[in-house]
Amino acid sequence: MSTDQTVRADGRIDSVSGPVVTATGLDARMNDMVYVGEAGLMGEVIEIEDDVTTIQVYEETSAVAPGEPVEGTGSPLAVDLGPGLLDNIYDGVQRPLEVLEESMGSAFLDRGVDAPGIDLEKPWEFTPTVEAGDEVASGDVVGTVPETESIDHRVMVPPDVEGGTVAEAKSGTFTVEETVVELDDGTEIAMHQEWPVRQARPAGEKETPTEPLVTGQRILDGLFPIAKGGTAAIPGPFGSGKTVTQHQLAKWADADIVVYVGCGERGNEMTEVIEDFPELEDPVTGKPLMSRTSLIANTSNMPVAARESSVYTGITIAEYYRDMGYDVALMADSTSRWAEAMREISSRLEEMPGEEGYPAYLPARLAEFYERSGYYQTLSGDEGSVSVVGAVSPPGGDFSEPVTQNTLRIVKTFWALDADLAERRHFPAINWDESYSLYRDQLDPYFEESVAGDWPDLRQWLIDILDEEGELQEIVQLVGRDALPEDQQLTLVVARYIREGFLQQNALHDVDTYCAPEKSYQMMGAIKAFHDAAFDALDAGVPVEEITSVESIAQLNRIATTEEYEQFIDETIDEITEDLRGLY
DSSP: OOOOOOOSOEEEEEEEETTEEEEESOOOOTTEEEEETTTTEEEEEEEEETTEEEEEESSOOTTOOTTOEEEEEEEEOEEEESTTOTTEEEOTTOOBHHHHHHHHTSSSOOTTOOOOSSOSSOOEEEEESOOTTOEEETTOEEEEEEOSSSOEEEEEOOTTOOEEEEEEEOOEEEOTTSEEEEETTSOEEESOEEEETTSOOOOSOEEOOOSBOOOSOHHHHHTSOOBTTOEEEEEOOTTSSHHHHHHHHHHHSOOSEEEEEEESOOHHHHHHHHHHGGGOBOTTTSSBGGGGEEEEEEOTTSOHHHHHHHHHHHHHHHHHHHHTTOEEEEEEETHHHHHHHHHHHHHHTTOOBOGGGOBTTHHHHHHHHHHTOEEEEOTTSOEEEEEEEEEEOOGGGOTTSHHHHHHHTTOSEEOOBOHHHHHTTOSSOBOTTTOEETTHHHHHHHHHHHTOTTHHHHHHHHHHHHHHHHHHHHHHHHHOGGGSOHHHHHHHHHHHHIIIIIIOOOTTSTTTTOOOHHHHHHHHHHHHHHHHHHHHHHHTTOOHHHHHTOGGGGGGGGGGGOSSHHHHHHHHHHHHHHHHHTTO
16 A cells, blocks of 8 residues: 555544544545554544544554544555565555565564555566557556466556557666656556556456366356356355365465465464465466466454455455456455454445345445446456455354355355364364356357366256256155165265266365366266176176175275376276176
């Protein structure tokens, strides 16, 4: 965020209620950033009535007293954009945590400390992509900077600059605030931009996404895919695996850039993320995963108001890289904590509460956030996307509560985590009966072309078997498995191998942690081959007990952890088919 503390007018604190402070005599506008009290705590104007201005403060307000000064900056809360955003860890208002830790010598932030979101003194090697006489417009790329080992930062004409004819394009080493391109009307373009976090960055036409965000998680890619530029929600009770699932997505999704927002989560979980990510290797490039990742950490012990702004900080950074033509995946963990922050601020403002005490504008805020995702034509004519995956933490796992229900009205992919599956050690604990994806039909042509022509048919077969198993299990609970006809008993066996061999995936296993769609397809095909051979044996009069006693069938559960899987799958299918035919 900007460190420009130009004061428009001084006000005085009138009252303090937790993170909500009222001030009088302050000349400010809605959403202006202000500095509160002698300590200069960062805050944002959220209500103005006559001479009384209400401010939500992003830091702890203990010891702040009435009569202390309030300074207005005349500009809204904004983030610093430019080289240096990647391989960095921020708090909810884009203060770089590692920089502040070095300056203070402590892991805990002092109140009132501030630092620019990107290093303003660091030199970067700028290579222009335009030359004198070229015409440029808003959003056009004018040069590149090697930001990290993995990502070239594309320096753009700011969206609020009309453009014009290039008078000079410099080449060499510059800081982010130095002019690198000058237009003939005197406009100077630097590598540094600022953008208000609550305002979506302008882009071209929003298009219908037709390419999946491949996650490497079989149940997601195979049954409930999300599109690049799509939205997804992961609701689930405590301990069901929301955070681990999002970690897997951040590690393995085929996005160019990952923005991970830890919004109100426990400190130990964010510590795990912060410690793990720098050590992870990007499976695509072999370089550190952090070289294409930006982390925003706002843990549950941090001030509640900063939690409310953290998701806006994250989505603004994501939009910035989208404008360069990159595919960005944003993980928000969790939007429930974000909604709770809104509820707390709303109650202190004495606003009329909505359902379960949440503010009446909760649905609108959730929609505004998820609507900033999408697959876009950029202003420069390129294509870029922002995919948003939001975790939801419903109290007691109750999916009927307001945050989950309002999220479901907005997102098009729903990955429902199930506490019962988690208790049975079935991970990822995604309930295949409750989950859905509305992107399936528009993504099928991609899978048919890039993986296999019968991908949709094979997936539908697998879903039908699982649906039939669900119906049969209700009967089994009443009369027992032995009361079922043999063909239905065999269906339950096939379904068990689908659950154990395909739907379960070990995030901690070196091989099984990631599964390419091609491997997922062949795994589905292997189980289908077993199904066909088993029913052929049943039709030939072989009892179910003899069919299920064939030892080679157990190899279906080993495919997931086999690195050289193609030959292993072929050998497994041949062995199972041969053994079953040997029974009749």
